[in-house]
Amino acid sequence: MKSKSLVKWARLFLGMILALVMIGGMFPALGLFAFAGTGLLLSNATAAATMETATTEALNTAASELLRPEISKLITKIRRDIYPLDTIMREQGKVLKINSNEWKFYSKDERGIKDTTNGAYVYAGALSSAIGVDAIQNWATGDIGLFPGITGGDGKKLRAMVSGVDVPNGKLILSPINGRDAAGTAIGNLMPAIADESHLVRIGNAHGELDAQTSPIEIAPYDTYNYVQVFMAQVEESLTAKKSLKEVDLNIMDYKEDAIIDMRAQAELAMLFGYPVKDFYDPVQRKKVNLVGGADYYITKSKEYTKANAITNTIFNAWAKYIFTGNNGSDKRLLFAGNGLLERMMNADLIQKQMVGNATEMVAGIKFTRITTAFGELLIRRHQAFDEVYGYTDNGLVLDMQHIERGIFDPTEVKDLDLDSTGQKRVDAKRIREAWSMAFKNLDTHCWIKGA
Numbered sequence: 001m002k003s004k005s006l007v008k009w010a011r012l013f014l015g016m017i018l019a020l021v022m023i024g025g026m027f028p029a030l031g032l033f034a035f036a037g038t039g040l041l042l043s044n045a046t047a048a049a050t051m052e053t054a055t056t057e058a059l060n061t062a063a064s065e066l067l068r069p070e071i072s073k074l075i076t077k078i079r080r081d082i083y084p085l086d087t088i089m090r091e092q093g094k095v096l097k098i099n100s101n102e103w104k105f106y107s108k109d110e111r112g113i114k115d116t117t118n119g120a121y122v123y124a125g126a127l128s129s130a131i132g133v134d135a136i137q138n139w140a141t142g143d144i145g146l147f148p149g150i151t152g153g154d155g156k157k158l159r160a161m162v163s164g165v166d167v168p169n170g171k172l173i174l175s176p177i178n179g180r181d182a183a184g185t186a187i188g189n190l191m192p193a194i195a196d197e198s199h200l201v202r203i204g205n206a207h208g209e210l211d212a213q214t215s216p217i218e219i220a221p222y223d224t225y226n227y228v229q230v231f232m233a234q235v236e237e238s239l240t241a242k243k244s245l246k247e248v249d250l251n252i253m254d255y256k257e258d259a260i261i262d263m264r265a266q267a268e269l270a271m272l273f274g275y276p277v278k279d280f281y282d283p284v285q286r287k288k289v290n291l292v293g294g295a296d297y298y299i300t301k302s303k304e305y306t307k308a309n310a311i312t313n314t315i316f317n318a319w320a321k322y323i324f325t326g327n328n329g330s331d332k333r334l335l336f337a338g339n340g341l342l343e344r345m346m347n348a349d350l351i352q353k354q355m356v357g358n359a360t361e362m363v364a365g366i367k368f369t370r371i372t373t374a375f376g377e378l379l380i381r382r383h384q385a386f387d388e389v390y391g392y393t394d395n396g397l398v399l400d401m402q403h404i405e406r407g408i409f410d411p412t413e414v415k416d417l418d419l420d421s422t423g424q425k426r427v428d429a430k431r432i433r434e435a436w437s438m439a440f441k442n443l444d445t446h447c448w449i450k451g452a
Helices: 003-026 048-051 056-061 072-079 082-091 238-241 254-273 312-326 339-345 350-356
Strands: 034-035 039-042 096-097 100-108 114-115 129-132 143-151 157-166 170-178 198-203 222-227 227-237 277-282 285-291 304-305 332-337 359-364 366-372 377-382 396-399 405-417 427-440 446-452
Touching: 034 222, 048 056, 082 332, 100 405, 100 427, 222 277, 222 427, 227 254, 254 427, 304 312, 312 350, 312 427, 312 446, 332 339, 339 377, 339 446, 350 366
Parallel strands: 096 405, 304 446, 332 377
Antiparallel strands: 034 039, 100 222, 114 198, 129 170, 143 157, 143 198, 157 170, 227 427, 277 285, 332 396, 359 366, 366 377, 396 446, 405 427
16 A cells, blocks of 8 residues: 555656646746756746736736845846946845935945145244144054155155144144254254145154054044835736737737836946935925935046047046046956947057957956956947937946945835726736835945036
8 A cells, every 4th residue: 555655646746747847838938837856946036037928817927036135137138238337236246135215325435544634834943843734544653654755864865754743733743853953054853944745755653662552543434314215116007908919919028118218227227327315395296305416426437538530549548547546445456438438449549459459358247348457447338328318428437336226225125016806907017116215335446427
């Protein structure tokens, strides 16, 4: 009896497997089954499966998948290369959960090593002198400062010890290491004259043998605000049309794909050109909305070029120097360019040679052209939005993705709307909704390239 029971269960199990295989073959668009080695695997539903299926029932079946936050990544399978920034942020960008419609985020700079004097110091025969500087936060007692443009009494570049830091007044108490004598003809311990806007570099620090502590260095973070914007799309299909034979078999799933494409376009443009406003009041609709700010608002660092002149290797190298140096950014950054800028850049020998070598790199499934300079690598990609927004075709945007974050207030969700039974409309309707904000941090690591 036991053996017959085992045989019965074995047959039932094999029958279930065959049925699953047949279903997988009949409905490949559902993406529910995949073979790996010699076994049958149940795979995750994909965005392509959701978009290509020809029945509304399939969407309801996949609803549990679509309601998860992962839909933000799944929908990037739809025209991922047209909306590159949105794709990158959804798939591999820095994303965190936020719990307020007003997002306050912080940026913090690294301690700098170069500074400029703020005000002149006239020689007064003093052993130490209080001299104003622009970046007082970079200095601590015991630091050694180098004045590249000032000569000490020995004819060498002047060095001075930071004997004290007057933070409220923005001044350093400096004691010369190779100062001048009273006559100004030999090395001594008197501070020579310092001109206004003289360059000063921090080259180390020195402490006594018995010193057990040093001054703490704290670079205070600065805060910035952005706001959560709600992005929403709705698709509807008439219940009558749903039952009718159609010459072109379009259904709500096709409309849903169109809605997602449009919603992604809105998200991309908001990240680029959005203007941050909290509780903007629309006098016509009589309601308040929050608006997210984009790169065009927050990123003010820019490098201009003359459109009438060809972009040469010299010009491009100057761009690279400006982009990568003087900030605490990454050695690899993205450059989104309009058609006008990209065409001019491709005429530079440096770029032409690397493009001939087909140096490319994939970022979130999007192909970028890799241009290597001595200052860092630029991954270049044509961006369609810069040609659709008037005046931006000759512009480009450099982004350090390590210093960009997206804050998710409400993850993407697809929800059925019961408009028929509530007497509003005889349609099969679905709503796609998400709410998020953006944080552009350490703004010197990002840069606009502007044609003039």
